[in-house]
Structure formats: structure tokens, C-alpha cells
Amino acid sequence: MVLIKTTKSGQKVEVENGWLYLDGKKLSSRVEKIDAWTKQQLDKKYPGNDYEYRADKLIMNAEEGLKSKGLVDAYNAKVKGEQAAKDQAEFDALVASGEAFRTAEITEQYGCDLMWARRFSEEEKAQYSDWFRDRGVCSLPVGGRVKVESKAVRQVVDGRSADAEFCGCSNMAWTITETEWNEIVRLSEMIRAEKEEAKKEYKKAEAASLQRKIDTGYCFSCESWCHGDCGNYSNDPTVSFARELKLSLAEMNYGIKE
Numbered sequence: 001m002v003l004i005k006t007t008k009s010g011q012k013v014e015v016e017n018g019w020l021y022l023d024g025k026k027l028s029s030r031v032e033k034i035d036a037w038t039k040q041q042l043d044k045k046y047p048g049n050d051y052e053y054r055a056d057k058l059i060m061n062a063e064e065g066l067k068s069k070g071l072v073d074a075y076n077a078k079v080k081g082e083q084a085a086k087d088q089a090e091f092d093a094l095v096a097s098g099e100a101f102r103t104a105e106i107t108e109q110y111g112c113d114l115m116w117a118r119r120f121s122e123e124e125k126a127q128y129s130d131w132f133r134d135r136g137v138c139s140l141p142v143g144g145r146v147k148v149e150s151k152a153v154r155q156v157v158d159g160r161s162a163d164a165e166f167c168g169c170s171n172m173a174w175t176i177t178e179t180e181w182n183e184i185v186r187l188s189e190m191i192r193a194e195k196e197e198a199k200k201e202y203k204k205a206e207a208a209s210l211q212r213k214i215d216t217g218y219c220f221s222c223e224s225w226c227h228g229d230c231g232n233y234s235n236d237p238t239v240s241f242a243r244e245l246k247l248s249l250a251e252m253n254y255g256i257k258e
């Protein structure tokens, strides 16, 4: 325990293993700057105060706040570093024993990813139903994870049925080789570039169609080639956008649209 301060009422504020303690009781694992609104309220109530940080309801000055925050942050960084080293060691061992493999996952909700995975251990298998024991896989936090296009995955696995499944969300996964991984990445980049190009073409075509209307005397007021018969002739496209907006607002007011 590192003592941060003793409050006016004699309570001890201490930090240990990423937590602030108040008289030996866990208080909070978060030290943050007091938000502007709260600071304003405090200034009204305690003019000339030097409060800057808080941990739950405990208010601290800059020195106390920075000291606690520094200790909490250092602890968290240490834990994170230890976890990363442990993950890396586990990964290296699994790669060396041939138990780690590359996968391509297609999910319903979260898109597609390439990542490393492993099968369940015997103890883990016991927690799952029969059909999932040999099909289920766990992702490994090391080795890299890449967002890819589902079309690229399907093209590379080419009709091969999914031979893996991650726990949790609705998904299908395939074990893939390094060559297949690289090919999926390459194809995904191509597909994205094509999508970008198609978007640009679409915008260009839209603009061209609008210009054609303007050039041929289209009336944006009545939305036809009325040649002025409607009495409100306008060659300004924003007129119809404004009407659409007005209509949309009217529908909202009448509760037609949400």
C-alpha cells in the first residue's frame, strides 16, 4: 500500500495493485480529471479550492491525483506487458508444436477476419456439446488479425465447407494455409479498390444525369419537362431537394415517419 493522503476526517487513501483504497476498503480503479461541470459546482461551493482529480466520489488535488493515477497506470501497464509476453510465449509454443493454424472467419454481424487459432484442449472440450468439441476453435491474440472481404474468402476457399467455428457469435470459419491467407488479403485490397471506383463512377453518373436535365430544360419545381406550363418553372435542382425535405418534415409532424 502506498499512502496518498489522510483526509480531514482521518481516513487513509492508499493505492495498491491498481486500486485506490479508502481506509482499507476498495474504492475505485479509475482516477480521472474532474469534468468541467462538476469543477464549476465545486468552485462555487469551495472558492479557491485546488481540486483536479477524482476517484469515484473521492476528490483530490493535482499532486494527489497525479500520484494515484501514476501508480494505477504503471500497474495496468505492467499487467498488460506481462499478459502480452505470456500470449506471445503461448503462441510461439503452439506454432512450434503445429497446434496453431491460420483461419478465415465470416460472421453475420462483424464482417470477416483472418486470424490465428487453435483447437480446444481436452479440459475445454468437456464444457461443450459433442458436435462442437472438434469443430470449435479459440482465436489467439497474437499473430495478427486482418479485416478482409467475405467475397475474397469465398473465392479462395472455393466451395470447401467450413471446418471450424468460433464460440460466441454466429460464424463460419475455415483453416487456411499461409498462401491462402496472403491471397485473401490481396483479393480484399482489389475488391475494396473496385468498390471505391464504383462509388466514384456512380457519383459521376449522378452528376451527369442532373446536368443533362438542366441542359434539356427540366423543371425541378414540378419535376417534368413542363416548359413553364406549371407556372413555377425552375431549373434549380435544390428546389426539389427542398420540397422533399419539407414533405419529409411534414410527414414527421403528422407522425407518418419516425
Ligand SMILES: [Zn+2]
Pocket (backbone or CB within 6 Å): 219, 220, 221, 222, 223, 224, 226, 227, 228, 229, 230, 231, 232, 233, 234
Ligand atoms: Zn414545371
